[in-house]
Amino acid sequence: MTAPPVDAGGAREVPAGDLTVFDAELPFTERTTYWARVLLRNQLHAHEARRSLVEDATLIIHELVSNCMDHGYPCPNETLRVGWRLSPEALELHVTDCGPDPRCPQCHPGGAVAASGASSADGGRGPHVVPRDAAYDEQRGRGLLLVEALSDHWEVESTERSTTVRVSISRA
Secondary structure, eight states: OOOOSSOOSSOEEEEETTEEEEEEEEESSTHHHHHHHHHHHHHHHHTTOOHHHHHHHHHHHHHHHHHHHHHBOOOTTSEEEEEEEEOSSEEEEEEEESSBOTTOGGGSTTSHHHHTTOOTTSTTOOTTSOOOOOOTTOSSOOHHHHHHHHOSEEEEEEOSSOEEEEEEEEOO
């Protein structure tokens, strides 16, 4: 598979002994979910990661980038930041956008998500980054529940200027 036809904004893979770090600015477009999955999958295969880790990680990165597209806001250069750190013990993923989309009423305190139970006391996840119970007939709304089920740990760092979701998956 070829590299993504995007300017990866200083994308870098830094192998350091038993540690590999990847960090890139990718375009804030729907196609970025695909390229984030491809980049991650290729790197995990190159490091001979087990199949279940590759599958779980690519599903998680897809969900995190999709959430940026749906609920986040692009950075001034129309990008978001995607990265991971692969060590012998764990894979740590992170995705950063430039905060909640001001046009998204459920992405802000007082909006639909906050009204359904999110608050500043939600474990630091912020009002616009919380798992929710989707109705059985809803086609969407289960992504963060999948992230929670497939990861060992996940957290959100949210400020007025950015939202970063970090996920850790054991390599064991």
